[in-house]
Amino acid sequence: MHMHKYEKWWLLIGGGTLILFLSIIGVSAFAMGHTPPSDHMTINPAKVDETAPFNEPGLKKIGENEYELVMVSQAFSFTPNDIQIPKGATVHFKVTSKDVVHGFAIANTNVNMMITPGHINSITHTFDEAGSYLILCNEYCGAGHQVMSAKIEVS
Ligand code: CUA
Known part of the structure; x- marks a missing residue:
């Protein structure tokens, strides 16, 4: 299926944003996983x-x-x-x-x-x-x- 050039750009930006978003979530989860389990x-x-x-x-x-x-x-x-x-x-x-x-x-x-x-x-x-x-x-x-x-x- 044919796509206009600018449509591809929007797909790339959308995909890039999604990857960035997922990596922020991933980093947060990673950091949380390394928090000690309890205060003592x-x-x-x-x-x-x-x-x-x-x-x-x-x-x-x-x-x-x-x-x-x-x-x-x-x-x-x-x-x-x-x-x-x-x-x-x-x-x-x-x-x-x-x-x-x-x-x-x-x-x-x-x-x-x-x-x-x-x-x-x-x-x-x-x-x-x-x-x-x-x-x-x-x-x-x-x-x-x-x-x-x-x-x-x-x-
Ligand atoms: Cu090496 Cu303390």
């Missing part, structure tokens, strides 16, 4: 020191050989950075960042997460083997990235 998972990174439980970082016994370990990461350290736990302990880590994105990986375990400012990151691990476990930042976070670490002693 978020934290104001500027107020970490005054927000529970991060106002008192450290190890807390919550059951039979079960602990909650609240840790704060910032360039270029973890607080606390020297932790002692009994062999066989199950540890529920809760970690946030006061500044930039850091990594949180425990050598010789499958613990490996990204610590994003504004978010509370949780992971649980049971330490069945005694030994010294190194917590490493495995996300590049600046000049002191290589020295950013902490230690867990399991005995």
Whole structure:
């Protein structure tokens, strides 16, 4: 079917507008999908020191050989950075960042997460083997990235 030149132009503009519209919707949906599911998972990174439980970082016994370990990461350290736990302990880590994105990986375990400012990151691990476990930042976070670490002693 024959079409006048200007009719084709209108079709192109209409199609272009539709694509633009769909991509805006798509981008919004994508952004919404990456919003944390609930408020207790978020934290104001500027107020970490005054927000529970991060106002008192450290190890807390919550059951039979079960602990909650609240840790704060910032360039270029973890607080606390020297932790002692009994062999066989199950540890529920809760970690946030006061500044930039850091990594949180425990050598010789499958613990490996990204610590994003504004978010509370949780992971649980049971330490069945005694030994010294190194917590490493495995996300590049600046000049002191290589020295950013902490230690867990399991005995
Ligand atoms: Cu913190 Cu790399």
